[in-house]
Amino acid sequence: MGYSGFSKMTDISSTVDTHYIVLLQQMRNAPERLAAIARDLPKAAHTWQSGPETWSISNVVAHLASTHRPFMQRLHRVLTEENPTVVSFGPEVARPEFEVDLDILIENFRAGREEFLDFLSGIEPADWNRPAIHEKTGPTAIELQVKDIIQHDSVHIDQAEIIVARWGTIK
Numbered sequence: 001m002g003y004s005g006f007s008k009m010t011d012i013s014s015t016v017d018t019h020y021i022v023l024l025q026q027m028r029n030a031p032e033r034l035a036a037i038a039r040d041l042p043k044a045a046h047t048w049q050s051g052p053e054t055w056s057i058s059n060v061v062a063h064l065a066s067t068h069r070p071f072m073q074r075l076h077r078v079l080t081e082e083n084p085t086v087v088s089f090g091p092e093v094a095r096p097e098f099e100v101d102l103d104i105l106i107e108n109f110r111a112g113r114e115e116f117l118d119f120l121s122g123i124e125p126a127d128w129n130r131p132a133i134h135e136k137t138g139p140t141a142i143e144l145q146v147k148d149i150i151q152h153d154s155v156h157i158d159q160a161e162i163i164v165a166r167w168g169t170i171k
């Protein structure tokens with residue numbers, strides 16, 4: 001799949017502490033994990049929803065891909081402003097797209113994630129502690145935001161696995 005995590009790890013090891021490399025590697029793994037979940041699914045399953053209000057696996061991947069822009073804008077503010085108050089965003093901002101091929105959605109997620117990782121790899125280790133106030137959850141910092149992204153990935157990867165398991169029971 002053109003995935004070369006170890007060479008990327010070597011690339012950034014000179015500027016980022018090992019601790020942060022582990023976090024960046026977890027972020028880098030997410031598109032690959034979704035690709036693996038989706039790999040053997042027939043096309044009909046890509047947009048299948050278990051109910052009218054639930055997400056398909058395509059919706060999940062599109063949602064994850066669309067979180068990059070608001071997260072990067074937020075982290076750019078934390079880097080350039082002193083303890084800024086940052087606004088909350090949810091699926092209404094990170095909106096799932098429809099009518100886009102799942103393979104393209106996964107590729108968009110991968111490309112956006114690589115761009116995000118390039119951005120994070122350029123941050124000085126000390127800047128990972130830069131503070132901000134999240135309007136809903138309170139004091140935060142770059143490192144905590146990155147951990148939130150990893151947690152958010154994990155929730156939606158679990159969701160994708162459940163969707164695929166349900167598809168398996170109905171077809």
Ligand code: NI
Binds near residue numbers: 063091152156
């Ligand atoms: Ni979400």
